[in-house]
Amino acid sequence: MTEHKVTPWDVEGKVDYDKLISQFGVKYITDEQKAYLQELAKAKGLEEHVFLKRGLFFAQMDLDKIISAHKKGESIFLYTGRAPGGEMHTGHLIPFMFTKFLQDLFDCNLYVQIPDDEKFLFKKDLTMDTISSMVDTDLKQIAGIGFNPDKTFIFRNSQFIQKMYPLVLETAKRITFSQARNTFGFENDSNVGKIFYPTLQIVPTFFEKGFCLIPCAIDQNPYFLLQRDFAQKMGYEKNCTILSKFLTALTGPEGKMSASNPDKAILLTDEPNKVKKKINKHAFSGGRGTIEEHRELGGDCAIDVSYQWLYNIFEKDDSRIEEIKSLYSSGEMLSGEIKKILIEKVNELLVSHRENVSSAFENGLLDKYMHSGKLAKEMWAKNYFE
Ligand code: TRP
Numbered sequence: 001m002t003e004h005k006v007t008p009w010d011v012e013g014k015v016d017y018d019k020l021i022s023q024f025g026v027k028y029i030t031d032e033q034k035a036y037l038q039e040l041a042k043a044k045g046l047e048e049h050v051f052l053k054r055g056l057f058f059a060q061m062d063l064d065k066i067i068s069a070h071k072k073g074e075s076i077f078l079y080t081g082r083a084p085g086g087e088m089h090t091g092h093l094i095p096f097m098f099t100k101f102l103q104d105l106f107d108c109n110l111y112v113q114i115p116d117d118e119k120f121l122f123k124k125d126l127t128m129d130t131i132s133s134m135v136d137t138d139l140k141q142i143a144g145i146g147f148n149p150d151k152t153f154i155f156r157n158s159q160f161i162q163k164m165y166p167l168v169l170e171t172a173k174r175i176t177f178s179q180a181r182n183t184f185g186f187e188n189d190s191n192v193g194k195i196f197y198p199t200l201q202i203v204p205t206f207f208e209k210g211f212c213l214i215p216c217a218i219d220q221n222p223y224f225l226l227q228r229d230f231a232q233k234m235g236y237e238k239n240c241t242i243l244s245k246f247l248t249a250l251t252g253p254e255g256k257m258s259a260s261n262p263d264k265a266i267l268l269t270d271e272p273n274k275v276k277k278k279i280n281k282h283a284f285s286g287g288r289g290t291i292e293e294h295r296e297l298g299g300d301c302a303i304d305v306s307y308q309w310l311y312n313i314f315e316k317d318d319s320r321i322e323e324i325k326s327l328y329s330s331g332e333m334l335s336g337e338i339k340k341i342l343i344e345k346v347n348e349l350l351v352s353h354r355e356n357v358s359s360a361f362e363n364g365l366l367d368k369y370m371h372s373g374k375l376a377k378e379m380w381a382k383n384y385f386e
Contacts, residue, residue: 076211152373
């Protein structure tokens with residue numbers, strides 16, 4: 001088996017999550033922590049979240065601090081982000097959907113960073129113009145998630161930089177070149193923009209004095225580990241994270257789903273028929289070579305992508321997922337049948353997401369998140385030197 005390689009920019013090989021936990025200096029989410037969040041959900045009249053229940057969100061850094069702050073009524077805020085990519089796929093929705101759940105739980109402010117600068121510095125061939133149009137595409141999708149318009153601020157780094165700059169300087173002064181190199185593996189021929197960029201991803205953890213919780217995929221954790229070295233010296237709290245695994249690629253358990261191979265990922269814009277074709281053609285199957293063999297040996301849920309996706313994301317109902325597992329692994333359910341179940345679920349999500357995207361557009365939600373909502377207005381009016 002190939003060794004995995006996980007950095008904030010690349011995921012290669014089959015990821016060994018136990019190993020990652022120790023490599024990244026984070027911990028598993030405990031049963032007590034899960035129970036606290038799920039109880040809170042119940043108290044708010046929300047369903048317990050399938051991503052938490054089934055372990056797609058599986059690791060954390062100091063989640064206890066957030067829980068104890070919440071118990072004491074101290075201030076908490078959320079922060080996440082997405083580098084522009086243009087074509088978002090289902091995997092990209094995961095952190096945002098979970099972030100919305102957390103915002104509903106804590107009823108708190110949320111900052112969403114769009115690091116157009118990161119993309120520009122790390123991708124040799126991209127111009128700021130191209131990136132800018134990718135950002136526009138992504139923002140429309142993100143606006144459809146349904147964040148609280150008065151408590152959410154979405155910003156592009158290149159536009160908000162003037163307001164952030166004082167905090168950028170405070171932060172940059174506290175990160176040495178060797179720390180950045182050790183954390184991110186920069187080389188002598190890395191452009192200096194890349195070396196500076198970690199500052200920008202850390203800064204929003206200082207947008208408020210309270211406790212910052214960052215829901216994201218585990219590959220992003222190195223930034224936030226670094227923040228903890230100096231946050232308190234700057235007069236802020238150490239940040240906390242709640243971390244997800246990567247969504248298994250449609251084509252199998254190696255690496256994460258990538259929009260750069262559009263046949264192999266389900267894009268948010270894929271129409272129902274396309275979803276059906278892609279899943280039928282590309283979803284890696286744990287089924288057997290022939291029907292006879294399948295009936296005899298049963299399907300292998302541990303490697304079957306349709307089963308994995310249903311388990312981790314799409315089938316919330318515990319008894320139904322159990323039933324699917326037993327039917328499929330006993331051979332009673334065929335590969336084409338489990339795919340059919342997945343196709344319906346994926347389309348349900350995508351159709352409703354697209355409706356949300358268009359109603360967000362009609363209601364001018366994006367403008368609220370970026371400029372005219374309560375939090376957005378406050379952020380643009382801010383002067384960090386005051
Ligand atoms: N670097 C992230 C990406 O490549 C984007 C990002 C910026 C982010 N700030 C963040 C992700 C905070 C999670 C949390 O997509």
